Amino acid sequence: MIELGLYFSALIAIYAIMALALNLQYGVGGLLNFGLVAFFAIGAYASANFSIAGMPILLSMVLATVIAAIAGALIAIPTMRLSIHYWAIVTISISELIRVISTNEEWLTGGTFGMPNIPQPFAELVPVSAYSSFFAVFAFLFLIGSYWIANSVAESPFGRVMKIIREDEDFGRSLGKDVSRFKLKVMALGAGMVGLAGALYAHLTTYISPQAFEPIVTFIIWAAVILGGKGNLKGSILGAFIMIALFNSTRFLGDYLDINAVTIANVRLALIGLLIMLTVLLRPDGILPERKKEF
């Protein structure tokens, strides 16, 4: 049971990193990115491939982050001129595209069978009995780093321009801001952070397959940001905690209730939807609303 708790702690850190990334893109910058799982998959497959090929794991993770960021930028370049809602649709299709690729390109991803035996960082140094604790701490260190970066960006002049873009792009342009460039940068930064989370996920589970990269990942992150409070970075961490705790504890509903497994899976999805709806209706700014910055 403690092992499981430690596993979920690491998973919370991983989702919190992604929620921070989405909050930068959506909460601060107003970008509707419904394709987050694409960068999660890119980061996971990249780090898995590099580390299986014998590259040091930390280096694999850094490279995976960079590759995901580049992918984010490459997707942003041709699509940034789309209005925000069309862009949201494009992001959904890109995430499906990545999943289809991961299912079919066996040489790169192992296809539907996935990639087993992904090495774990510092596995030779940490005793097996303490490894789960170690990985939870390892993941939280990355979460702390991600929070520091996200917070620096959100509070900086760059972050203020992102907020202006969220409010009105034409207004930003009239103040001399190159709006597309800012959107491109925040897209790359967020994609990099999600890619890092993907790399952590690959090394946490040691096995990845296309099933891990269904759109539900994106929706859990969205729920975490909306629940925690858009524009409030601490809220995203809280939201990720609540979502992962809820989504994974409901897994055991079957032990207590006489419902079949398929129904339980559907109930769990419905719970997420219900939670988003209740938040939007009862507390539209989330548990921790965006704080007014006073000077």
Add this chain to the structure above:
Amino acid sequence: MTTPIIDIKGLSIAFGGLKALDDAAFQVGKGEIVGLIGPNGSGKTTALNCLSGYLKPSAGEIKFKGEAITGLSPDVIANRGLMRTFQVTKIARRMTLIENMLVGSEEPSNETLTSSIFGRSGLRNKLPQQIERARELLASVKLSHLENEYAGVLSGGQQRLLAIALVLVRSPDVILLDEPAAGVHPTLVGEFVGMINGIRKDTGTSFLIIEHNMQFIADVCDNVVVLDAGKNLASGPPDLIHKDPRVLEVYLGKSQDA
């Protein structure tokens, strides 16, 4: 005569079958305040949108400080020193007045990701000066008491004042104002006149002002350009324009707010 700071020649643009601008031409001299008037649909705002880069004209040339700026993007034009306000005021509603002003005053070199992550102390050191400048300008438009409120809580007239403070913060060479007096209380309009004259006197800034309030135009402008159906109709000092029979004709019996 010295070279005008804005020189527009042969400006044309059509929306479908509608010729919004048809070979329009006018100039704004350095330090001059020019009014752009005409009935609704005469092409005033379209001209402003072409000038500030929001629309690309199908023909014609726009020169700013002697250089062609036709077809450049809005942010490039703004950074060169030609800034504008909008007919429907644009402000960032969920940012405080000070935050709005800080974005307006920021140098592009401080707005990179690297400086926001690795240059935090440098940015923090510059902040007090920027806040001071923001406070001065907010005081000049009498919004000091609201500096830490969200801009969304301001009234329509106050939002126009904030928009004007925002274009002033970078000290541009030319300011384009699209109906600054619309929906603003008469006493406040009187203050606008004093404010615009004061800015011109202090900084030599030129203005191009679209307005339906004829008294305002007469009080503040050195010259007036009249557009009708996208064409130049007349131009000259306000008192002459008021008596011009062609101008009276397009204004008489037509819809107008003044």
